Amino acid sequence: MNPFDKFDRQNNILKGDLSTLTSSHIPENFPHRDRQIGLMVESLSSIMRDSRPSNLLLYGKTGTGKSSVTQYVISKLGEKAPNSILTCYLNCQTFDSPYSILINVARSISDVDSIPLSGWPLDRVYSELNTRIEKSKRYIVIILDEIDKLVEKNGGDSLYVILKAADESKNSKTSIIGITNDTSFTEKLDSRVKSRLNQESIIFPPYNASELKDILEPRVKDIIKENSIEEAAINLCAAIGAQEHGDARKAIDLMRIAIELAIRENSDCVTTSHVYKARDRLETDVLKETIRTLPTHTKIVILSCITASEINKTNMITGEIYANYKDICHDMKIPPVSSRRVSDLLSDLEEAGLITTTMKSLGRYGRTRFIQLNEKEKEMKKYLGEDEEMANFNFNRKSIQTRFGTNDPTEATLDKIISAKEEERPN
DNA sequence: ACTCCACAGGAAAATTGGGGTA
DNA sequence: TACCCCAATTTTCCTGTGGAGT
Incomplete structure (x- = not known):
């Protein structure tokens, strides 16, 4: 089959312009506003x-x-x-x-x-x-x-x-x-x-699900042929948007992507399964974009977190991340920034939702932030691998030994301290 | 009770890089 | 061209701090 056949085949769903379903599009009326x-x-x-x-x-x-x-x-x-x-x-x-x-x-x-x-x-x-x-x-x-x-x-x-x-x-x-x-x-x-x-x-105020539906429905009806979308699909978009603190932008983006997916699959009707797929894609798109637009040193810091966590699994602390970061900079022949700066970059990463940090005091062993990657670690690594700025980083490298500088409590001690802490506060 | 770790994070100094004027 | 002014970014320097060890 000629691949260009796909091009002129009519789609069964759309009758209008899909670009009215972008968050930058300003509609003619605003329900509930x-x-x-x-x-x-x-x-x-x-x-x-x-x-x-x-x-x-x-x-x-x-x-x-x-x-x-x-x-x-x-x-x-x-x-x-x-x-x-x-x-x-x-x-x-x-x-x-x-x-x-x-x-x-x-x-x-x-x-x-x-x-x-x-x-x-x-x-x-x-x-x-x-x-x-x-x-x-x-x-x-x-x-x-x-x-x-x-x-x-x-x-x-x-x-x-x-x-x-x-x-x-x-x-x-x-x-x-x-x-x-x-x-x-x-x-x-x-x-x-x-x-x-x-x-x-x-x-x-945030929109609730039914308000979101009032927003989505007229816009969707304008561009979709009759009976080409399940009522449930619209409801689902609205429900997901409502879950996300009543976010109309998210609901609209979801709807658009779901429709795009349905068209690509050449199906006759937009269904809830398209919406679920759209949700996954939206998530990865956001993550990808977040990582792509990070400044160079911030990218290296998150890379440092990832390589460290592959060895350490959990309980990464600022000092380790910084030491590892410096190693990576050395490998990549990039001059590193100061630890003070990296501390701020870690805060930036937390704000971007890529890591979570918790301040903990280990008594004798100081007070520092414990750093956890969010659950999308594998994807983050993949996107960083695709990044041209990170091109000369060896993704197979493994080296991180620093833990509490020279004054090293053993791993066991640290684990003891932490588990004791977690028993105190079960939540 | 006191010490001291390993940082957090504030403030000031230094550097960088665009632009002006003579 | 040399030199000054400016904002932004980073570095340097610093004080503050929760709690295990002693």
Whole structure:
């Protein structure tokens, strides 16, 4: 059979465009978000009257519609009042320094590309931003996604600078929308920032399964031929999304992948088994992407964890991981970073969900973090093996002897200490 | 009660690399 | 070209700490 036959064979399922089932797609209506939309519109339209700009803070876990609703509302307002609203969307994970934020806001106000990515003193960027704001005479809405990252990284300085810039603009009205999934976010703020930022907040609660179904169903019906999807498949997507703290993004991604799989299998109907397969694939995709985008030294650290765990099985501690890491760097002829730095990289890995660490004190033998790889160890190793940066690492190497430096309690002692500890606290 | 391990993690110093000015 | 300024990243230096050993 000619492999290209597959190409022109009609699929039995799709009648519309599958790309409407991506999380970046902004739909025309948002089930169960009327209240939030109403509040946002109310608040934003008050900037357009001459009243003082009020800043908004949106709370909610991932996939509860914060970003999508924001983009939707902004675009609708833009249609109502063309050429008077200017938006600037920034993800604070990527742009986390005062400098990069100011630059990006300034650039989106007017794209005269005169501000270099580095080199200017901050106050020059600041005054340049102010003149651009005043010149533009438009309403400016700055959306700061994952705004909590700004506080973690440098104590909220960036936030203060940007709020001040917004406050001081005279001719134009500038408003800031902060998006966060950290409900305790405001507690970490310093009071001068808090009063400016926390003027109005809107909460996006997680979706439950039936709400997720209301989201999925109309979108699916638009692009799928009649009777080409089991009701149960939709329900399952909704249920899995609801389990994951009411995550609509996950439910939507699952649905899309399930449909793709069904098409690839050339079946007539999307079934629950497609959804289950989609769930597995989604998981591996996320893991693969997480590992691929890790910085070089972070990759080596996770590699160090993996090779160490192959020998040690359990109970890896920071010192061992670092010693092993240095060995690997030596093998790969890469200069290693300091142990202090590796300590931070381990925290990064924990945040990325690749490892779990527990602080434990071994009394005489110090206090350190115990490191456990997550259950996808084999896959992680495989993806690292495919990574070109890791190409000259010998994946068969085995060498790790360090344990507690020179002052080595025997393995048995350590195990005793640990098991004694675990008996104390069974959970 | 006191010691001391093996780090955690804060703070300051040093390095790196982009950019400006003369 | 030489030299200065700047932000970001890392290193260096440091203080703090839970609990087994003594």
